[in-house]
Amino acid sequence: MTTTPTPGADAPVKGARLPRTARRLQLLGAARAVFVAQGYHAAAMDEIAERAGVSKPVLYQHFPSKRELYLALVTQHTAELTASVREALASTTVNKQRVAATIQAFFAFVDADGGAFRLVFESDLTSDDEVRALVDESMQSVAGSIAGVIREDTGLPEDQAVLLGVALAGMAHTAARYWVHSDQRIPRETADQLIAQLSWRGVRGFPRTDIHPVG
């Protein structure tokens, strides 16, 4: 495990001296791996350093604190997700396909190498305001994008459109996470098509009917 350095990602050639930028990137890689595997609290700075084939002070020459290091990673990956969803929504004007593309974005995110999604979706630093803010902003952004489309298409009041956006985003999020953790028993295509159908059927009915007070 520890002896064989995972090829492709980090290359902890123990003796090597690296220029600042390269080292920083490599440290981020090591940190990501450890945080993903252990969670924030269980992860030790020593371990991250060790994984990078380097000693602790080096880590602190690049990042002022453990928290800051973590924040850097979370920032990066939340940004990836939001960008990816934004692209998905912009990729077409056909709403049905927008839905499908968005779902796919979530599945792709969760399926990405290194399991980085855990830092966003399964962080154990939920008590930190800044981390929460980052994650919340990200989901808000995603939900907002979806809500925009919904609103434009159904005339629902802002509040309600956002709620639906959040709900759909949450569904995608949860489904994608479940799919990954279940060792991909279902092929990814099938899974995201299924969820896309569920979502699309859910939203497309909305313009016509409004809410009756108690059925």
Added chain:
Amino acid sequence: MTTTPTPGADAPVKGARLPRTARRLQLLGAARAVFVAQGYHAAAMDEIAERAGVSKPVLYQHFPSKRELYLALVTQHTAELTASVREALASTTVNKQRVAATIQAFFAFVDADGGAFRLVFESDLTSDDEVRALVDESMQSVAGSIAGVIREDTGLPEDQAVLLGVALAGMAHTAARYWVHSDQRIPRETADQLIAQLSWRGVRGFPRTDIHPVG
């Protein structure tokens, strides 16, 4: 606050000696409050004890460790949720209303006093296997119940029905959490009706159509 012993919830009458059972309950109350407010890691045993108007060793006479204390709470509240959803699904045989009742169960759970749902839905002890297991089992159970109904009604393969169950549960989960955190800007009725509609429209279309490989 501390002087007036809130009747009903905790009664931190600082001087009092309590019989074991009563004390245990009170300690659980204090622990819940602190864990909810601070999260597992930020919470200190001293603080829980203090909040209960008691010293730390007393806490350890009732619970062998911090982790165990936390587990007791998580166990309790996950059980509440699963029971509540099970009831919701059994409350009627009309599927549309089953969906509505389930959504309502989630909203009620999240809206319950003390914000105990945070221990289940926003725990920062995600790295602990046993905690994860409890939460996962709970969601599995919920998803399974939903999947059962879906399957019976659509003839979808088990795997896919479960995926849909998970997705719907996740949606309810996320929507309810969002609703609570947004200070209930939307009235709860409206919110859960909206989500119920979204869900119902999503699932009810399923028997007829099957999945086309790529649109």
Added chain:
DNA sequence: ACGAGCGGTTACCCGCCGGTAGGCTCGTGT
């Protein structure tokens, strides 16, 4: 060659907090 400085290391500090040892004080049965 030689010194400047960058990239790195070893070895340490110390605060926080989970957990514990041992003693005190009431209420109660005899």
Added chain:
DNA sequence: ACACGAGCCTACCGGCGGGTAACCGCTCGT
């Protein structure tokens, strides 16, 4: 009245892990 035990307290320990002080040596420009 006395002892016994249940219930609680004060005071402490110890280690884990984030963060740092101080020193080394390779490389490269001159």
